[in-house]
Amino acid sequence: MTAEDQTISSSRGYVQSSSTTDLVDHHHHEHESLNPPLVKKKRNLPGNPDPEAEVIALSPKTLMATNRFLCEICGKGFQRDQNLQLHRRGHNLPWKLKQRTSKEVRKRVYVCPEKSCVHHHPTRALGDLTGIKKHFCRKHGEKKWKCEKCAKRYAVQSDWKAHSKTCGTREYRCDCGTIFSRRDSFITHRAFCDALAEETARLNAASHLKSLATTAGSNLNYHYLMGTLIPSPSPQPSPSFLFGPPPSQLHHNHFPITTTTFDHHHQAAMKPASSLSLWMGGNINHHHEQVNIEDRMAPQPHSPQEDYNWVFGNANNRGELITTSDSLITHENNISIVQSKENANAATSLSVPSLFSSVDQISQDANAAATAANMSATALLQKAAQMGATSSTPPTTTITTDQSAFLQSFASKISDQGQILEDGGSDKFFALFGSNSVGLMSNNNNNNGLHEIGNPRSGVTVVSGIDELQNYPWKRRRVEIGDAGGGGQTRDFLGVGVQQTMCRSSSINGWI
Amino acid sequence: MTKTRIRNLTRLPSPKPLRGGDANFMEQLLLHCATAIDSNDAALAHQILWVLNNTAPPDGDSTQRLTTAFLRALLSRAVSKTPTLSSTISFLPPADELHRFSVVELAAFVDLTPWHRFGFIAANAAILTAVEGYSTVHIVDLSLTHCMQIPTLIDAMASRLNKPPPLLKLTVVSSSDNFPPFINISYEELGSKLVSFATTRNITMEFTIIPSTYSDGFSSLLQQLRVYPSSFNEALVVNCHMMLRYIPDETLTSSSSSLRTVFLKHLRSLNPRIVTLIEEDVDLTSGNLVNRLRSAFNYLWIPFDTTDTFMREQRRWYEAEISWKIENVVAKEGAERVERSETKRRWFERMREAEFGGVRVKEEAVADVKAMLEEHAVGWGMKKEDDDNSLVLTWKGHSVVFATVWIPI
Numbered sequence: 001m002t003a004e005d006q007t008i009s010s011s012r013g014y015v016q017s018s019s020t021t022d023l024v025d026h027h028h029h030e031h032e033s034l035n036p037p038l039v040k041k042k043r044n045l046p047g048n049p050d051p052e053a054e055v056i057a058l059s060p061k062t063l064m065a066t067n068r069f070l071c072e073i074c075g076k077g078f079q080r081d082q083n084l085q086l087h088r089r090g091h092n093l094p095w096k097l098k099q100r101t102s103k104e105v106r107k108r109v110y111v112c113p114e115k116s117c118v119h120h121h122p123t124r125a126l127g128d129l130t131g132i133k134k135h136f137c138r139k140h141g142e143k144k145w146k147c148e149k150c151a152k153r154y155a156v157q158s159d160w161k162a163h164s165k166t167c168g169t170r171e172y173r174c175d176c177g178t179i180f181s182r183r184d185s186f187i188t189h190r191a192f193c194d195a196l197a198e199e200t201a202r203l204n205a206a207s208h209l210k211s212l213a214t215t216a217g218s219n220l221n222y223h224y225l226m227g228t229l230i231p232s233p234s235p236q237p238s239p240s241f242l243f244g245p246p247p248s249q250l251h252h253n254h255f256p257i258t259t260t261t262f263d264h265h266h267q268a269a270m271k272p273a274s275s276l277s278l279w280m281g282g283n284i285n286h287h288h289e290q291v292n293i294e295d296r297m298a299p300q301p302h303s304p305q306e307d308y309n310w311v312f313g314n315a316n317n318r319g320e321l322i323t324t325s326d327s328l329i330t331h332e333n334n335i336s337i338v339q340s341k342e343n344a345n346a347a348t349s350l351s352v353p354s355l356f357s358s359v360d361q362i363s364q365d366a367n368a369a370a371t372a373a374n375m376s377a378t379a380l381l382q383k384a385a386q387m388g389a390t391s392s393t394p395p396t397t398t399i400t401t402d403q404s405a406f407l408q409s410f411a412s413k414i415s416d417q418g419q420i421l422e423d424g425g426s427d428k429f430f431a432l433f434g435s436n437s438v439g440l441m442s443n444n445n446n447n448n449g450l451h452e453i454g455n456p457r458s459g460v461t462v463v464s465g466i467d468e469l470q471n472y473p474w475k476r477r478r479v480e481i482g483d484a485g486g487g488g489q490t491r492d493f494l495g496v497g498v499q500q501t502m503c504r505s506s507s508i509n510g511w512i
Numbered sequence: 513m514t515k516t517r518i519r520n521l522t523r524l525p526s527p528k529p530l531r532g533g534d535a536n537f538m539e540q541l542l543l544h545c546a547t548a549i550d551s552n553d554a555a556l557a558h559q560i561l562w563v564l565n566n567t568a569p570p571d572g573d574s575t576q577r578l579t580t581a582f583l584r585a586l587l588s589r590a591v592s593k594t595p596t597l598s599s600t601i602s603f604l605p606p607a608d609e610l611h612r613f614s615v616v617e618l619a620a621f622v623d624l625t626p627w628h629r630f631g632f633i634a635a636n637a638a639i640l641t642a643v644e645g646y647s648t649v650h651i652v653d654l655s656l657t658h659c660m661q662i663p664t665l666i667d668a669m670a671s672r673l674n675k676p677p678p679l680l681k682l683t684v685v686s687s688s689d690n691f692p693p694f695i696n697i698s699y700e701e702l703g704s705k706l707v708s709f710a711t712t713r714n715i716t717m718e719f720t721i722i723p724s725t726y727s728d729g730f731s732s733l734l735q736q737l738r739v740y741p742s743s744f745n746e747a748l749v750v751n752c753h754m755m756l757r758y759i760p761d762e763t764l765t766s767s768s769s770s771l772r773t774v775f776l777k778h779l780r781s782l783n784p785r786i787v788t789l790i791e792e793d794v795d796l797t798s799g800n801l802v803n804r805l806r807s808a809f810n811y812l813w814i815p816f817d818t819t820d821t822f823m824r825e826q827r828r829w830y831e832a833e834i835s836w837k838i839e840n841v842v843a844k845e846g847a848e849r850v851e852r853s854e855t856k857r858r859w860f861e862r863m864r865e866a867e868f869g870g871v872r873v874k875e876e877a878v879a880d881v882k883a884m885l886e887e888h889a890v891g892w893g894m895k896k897e898d899d900d901n902s903l904v905l906t907w908k909g910h911s912v913v914f915a916t917v918w919i920p921i
Contacts, residue, residue, distance in 0.1 A: 181887065182623070182884070182887060184623075184629065184632070184633070184664045184884075185619070185620070185623045187663050187664050187667045188619045188622075188623070188660055188663045188664060189616060189619045189620065190663070190709070191619075191662070191663030191666070191705060191706060191709035192615035192616050192618075192619055192663070192702075192705050192709075193616055194616075375540060376544075377544040377547070377548065377556055377560065380537075380540055380541055380544060380560075381559055381560065381563060383537075
């Protein structure tokens with residue numbers, strides 16, 4: 001178990017930072033054998049082995065062999081070195097032979113035997129034998145372990161076990177059929193799921209409707225918060241809705257209904273005579289279409305019958321929200337409670353809990369002062385030219401056309417350049433990316449109204465921030481990626497013939 | 513004649529293939545390209561754009577897709593600077609359109625990664641503690657996620673408080689529809705769903721929408737809150753989840769006192785019971801394009817990486833939104849550039865200046881966050897910063913989102 005923990009924790013690509021990484025939970029301290037309280041062991045990020053280490057490349061067969069450690073006396077094989085040593089003790093060896101040759105001085109790192117894998121290259125080797133075994137299994141191995149409850153398959157037994165522990169142990173099922181493993185995702189879904197509307201409809205089916213004749217005006221009532229408001233009445237009623245749960249006789253007999261509060265002063269928007277159709281009244285249409293905003297906003301005349309089709313936004317197309325004046329009146333008391341002018345503010349007597357101290361240190365500053373000049377644009381482009389220029393597949397005519405169209409239109413802007421592009425041979429073309437002709441190109445920009453380009457190419461440098469590798473270790477992985485077996489991605493200039501890269505799974509940190 | 517050229521190309525020796533995933537290299541190219549565009553060096557810009565296009569296919573690995581997003585943004589910027597270029601720049605397939613979510617889809621979307629749920633858990637825990645005992649709880653939810661935090665808060669109030677508040681008021685500002693994620697229903701409908709949900713939890717809830725916008729620092733909202741007297745024993749909770757970054761700051765209004773400062777000052781004067789601030793820890797405000805691009809590149813690789821193992825359909829929407837953000841940061845200027853995130857350090861300065869003090873998050877919340885992270889990819893982690901009482905969500909050790917709790921001092 002501990003070994004597994006070690007493997008798992010050592011494969012996390014955590015940035016070395018001074019603050020507490022991960023959560024130091026005291027209960028798990030005994031498992032954190034790699035992080036003794038006093039000394040923080042320097043852990044290399046995965047795929048960035050100690051340069052002094054000895055690189056071991058095992059064949060897949062050896063790697064997956066279950067008995068790597070063989071007793072020289074009887075030939076018995078063991079999975080672990082410790083087990084082998086225990087076994088050797090039983091042979092009653094003379095003292096001299098008991099000693100193991102000290103061969104563990106040099107740290108060992110292991111490469112993945114799979115050629116196309118990112119970890120096949122020595123610079124991306126992994127430090128742990130168990131780690132590389134697991135990696136090989138997970139990535140390149142057959143997924144022999146299958147979860148019974150769900151469809152997931154695993155190549156590594158410990159992964160499968162870990163999953164089985166949590167799979168289906170806590171399942172939350174919404175009425176709509178979706179299943180969740182986490183309660184909060186379930187709750188969030190449930191709140192918005194249409195299934196909820198149906199349930200509440202059923203709950204409130206017994207409550208009687210209060211309805212009043214509606215006016216010919218808008219059935220959309222905008223109720224304003226007491227006194228505050230939308231100062232200027234707009235042609236479209238401004239959407240400051242207040243609506244609350246309707247009186248549900250089943251549940252809230254004593255609950256004040258705060259369905260609406262309205263402001264006595266703003267008559268303009270008041271439609272006191274309009275009816276309230278309590279939601280979930282008897283005539284609910286269970287249309288579950290989403291309502292258009294425009295539909296809702298447009299005031300529409302309503303027949304009394306339809307007043308009962310109250311919606312919480314999903315019962316019918318006109319999803320109107322309607323309130324009763326009748327219920328308003330009855331709720332004056334409640335409103336007044338809410339409207340209480342007492343400004344007693346409970347917040348005044350707060351005691352101040354722990355305050356943070358001033359933050360002095362400046363962590364990664366994205367705008368750090370430039371310290372190192374980086375490669376100039378031309379140098380970069382030269383590098384690009386050297387590195388990724390061609391493909392081996394002949395381009396198709398269609399691509400040709402596209403690119404030629406591009407080039408031609410490009411060329412039409414810069415006429416002299418057109419010469420270079422169309423007539424030139426390969427060397428001239430590439431010269432575009434060399435330092436010589438770049439100057440050439442810049443001189444030809446004046447033709448079509450483009451701005452003069454005064455600054456010389458070589459002057460265009462982009463200074464980087466603080467040492468990239470230090471502040472952005474995630475990029476470190478990328479710097480030294482060698483050619484792992486030539487299966488890399490190639491594209492010719494025309495964007496044709498992309499060979500899919502072998503190891504797509506190479507995430508930034510060589511994540512396993 | 514084009515054919516001649518192509519044949520000439522194939523005569524070249526085939527070099528070592530360019531590693532599309534070399535992030536440093538990509539970054540340098542992008543930065544040079546940005547400089548070229550801004551200094552009107554169309555030729556150089558073209559060269560680099562072309563190289564980038566060839567080395568970073570839109571369907572490549574996460575670094576390549578990240579680069580493609582930046583490439584698109586740079587193209588967009590180049591075209592807006594020099595409209596005549598638009599005809600030449602057509603070699604990229606069009607970007608995915610932004611999806612308009614149904615609320616159920618959005619609920620699932622925000623839980624794809626811990627990006628938002630982290631802040632939800634931390635903030636809800638703090639809110640719950642702060643409102644215990646109040647008769648009315650008034651929550652102002654300024655959130656990018658269209659109230660996705662609220663259901664769990666309601667549920668927690670109903671189940672975890674000794675005495676759930678007799679009245680819960682939820683106030684939101686009208687949906688801006690200027691930045692993703694977009695939803696396909698009105699806030700009225702959204703609110704009604706929340707209210708009915710609250711009912712099922714035996715909580716009386718009122719829902720209010722106040723027309724107010726980030727572009728003026730939510731001044732209408734603040735005014736409403738000020739004018740509207742709070743009732744007896746009412747707790748005002750202001751939950752700011754990835755929204756305050758849209759309020760114009762000094763880099764936009766170029767004055768010493770920005771709308772951001774004004775907002776916080778007025779917020780303080782409302783004497784809220786508690787303010788939660790959850791934001792992304794990155795500085796995207798620099799006026800210098802190169803610096804801004806560098807910051808953005810060195811942060812936005814994270815969302816691409818976190819969804820790298822997702823299936824293409826799942827992450828398509830997600831990446832479309834990140835690409836929108838990249839385009840906004842790189843290609844837009846002035847008021848159009850709404851994405852002006854600041855670092856945690858800077859937000860702390862602002863809060864302190866506005867006379868707020870930080871409160872630490874309780875251990876239970878920390879444990880809840882940790883438990884949640886376990887259910888996601890292994891790269892997710894969390895830091896508890898003791899010196900400033902913040903909780904920071906990390907991806908492979910890099911800070912992603914910070915969650916902080918504040919009270920007036």
